[in-house]
Amino acid sequence: MNDSAVDTIPGTIPDAAPGTIPAPEINYREITGNGLWNNNPALVQLLGLCPLLAVTGSVVNALGLGLATLAVLMGSNIAVSLIRGGVTDAIRIPAFVMIIATFTTCTELLMKAYTYELFQILGIFIPLIVTNCAILGRAEAFASKNRVFPAAIDGLMMGLGFGLVLVLLGAIREILGSGTLFADMQLLFGPVAQSWKLQLFGDNYGFLIWVLPPGAFLITGLLIAAKNAIDLRANARRAELKAKPVKGAKRVRTTGAVS
């Protein structure tokens, strides 16, 4: 939907020339709020929809991909912030992509080492993290203009915001689609998690559409609608609080111009 590569985050100086280190006031509260809610990559920016829709059939898949994306996002944000003085405008996109690809490869190797089965289930979507626009978007819009620590926090919050939506979507789809919750969590947490599986509607339950991609579209749409509804209600309440009645006597002006 919107191209986050060009959006500007309050608290940054968009036109800071490379080489100079801008020292804008960093509002960590705002970064957190943007990442988790106001500018959530999945629900507001609608970036990274491909993995969002493809692998959120269950909580464990969603959590696996969410953590992998979080790791890549934080790593790339830190690295991009570190080299922000050293790359010129002309080569910055290729440089960012190289950095992201490096972190994606690292994550892929880590997953192969520790959670091989989950890696096989997620398949192509782990290497494809490199094309997740949310990551390149944060590198371009935030990390390349800010110091390392804020960039890391931004990566963390954006990654968490994305991951939380992924897990929520995975949970809803798992409940509606297969009637279970936290199935196969041992793929991520080891044998301890074998018993976490909850069977909610009996053994014969199965509603295939929620497991298939159309279900992901439907649930994502409903989640976006819910977020917008919550925002609308919150705004209305805020406006109500603001509009305080004027104290003192009032009289109705019936003639003449209002001065």
Add this chain to the structure above:
Amino acid sequence: MALTQVTSPHTSEGASTSWVMQQLLLATLPGMAALTWYFGWGTLINITLACITAISCEAVILKLRKRPVMFYLRDCSALVTAVLLGLALPPLAPWWLVITGTAFAMIMAKHLYGGLGYNPFNPAMVGYVVLLISFPVAMTMWPAPRPLLPEGVDVPSLWSSLQIVFPMLAAEPIDAFTMATPLDVFKQNTGQLVEQLYKSEALFVHGDLAGIGWETVNLAFLAGGIYLLARRIFTWHAPVAMLSTLALMTWFCYDGGSSASKGPLSLHLLSGATMLGAFFIVTDPVTSAVSNRGRLIYGGLIGLLVFVIRAWGNYPDALAFAVLLMNFAAPFIDYYTVPRTYGHDRARSALQKKD
């Protein structure tokens, strides 16, 4: 003397939505009767369940959306969706199947998009496809038509039909006889010539054109459709285009009856959901193309898709998929088929920029 000025005095009062919907319901009666005769009470139970679900869903959602409930319920559009879905679902389908499909159709396909007139997809077909994708086993259990039941077995009585639909009413599970549909027989056929198939399969041995039961049901829907055409509920363009493309494709691909044949003309026109689709689904004014030329293209492409999916796809019948795919394309078709406005010498191109 004061004369009230009326624009377009030659046009009489337009048909109200509720009148159109009632005519449509009336026109489904022959098909409904044929289905009930051949397959038992299942269809009527489906329709009743679907109607109750549709009306309750519609009322609840209208209430939530703060719209006048009775005003919208009275237009009968919810009933039409429910009846069409009830006719399309296999008779004696379990109760939860009907309720899930109807609720999905009403809530997701109709009201989330803004209610009657705003839905880009035909709600009944959305409900059908969701069920077909989600519950393939339950959706492919068609009962055997009455004349083909074994000696001494009749179609289930009303009470045992209810017990099959609501298993909790029965002390022990009741069996019903199911059978492959004619299109299914052709889909599964691997080695028999069409001629042999017509001589060996009970469905075709007892039938004349496209399988016993099915041909009658389709002819009954055709009769209902012709009634609607005569009442000018819709124009002939979309159904005729659909049926003729389907016929043309069948004729074009028919190889004289080999075992790899995709089925003869009579089978494609008079089996499956062809006639129900052509006259009751494709003609939906909300989700189809708007202009006459657009409807010719829209209907024609549906016919083409139906044949393509029946012949080379994984499903024996394809009407719901074809209709949904073309619902997608309807705005695009409209874009290129803007009709000439009365009084203008040429149609305005939709591509042309407005001043």
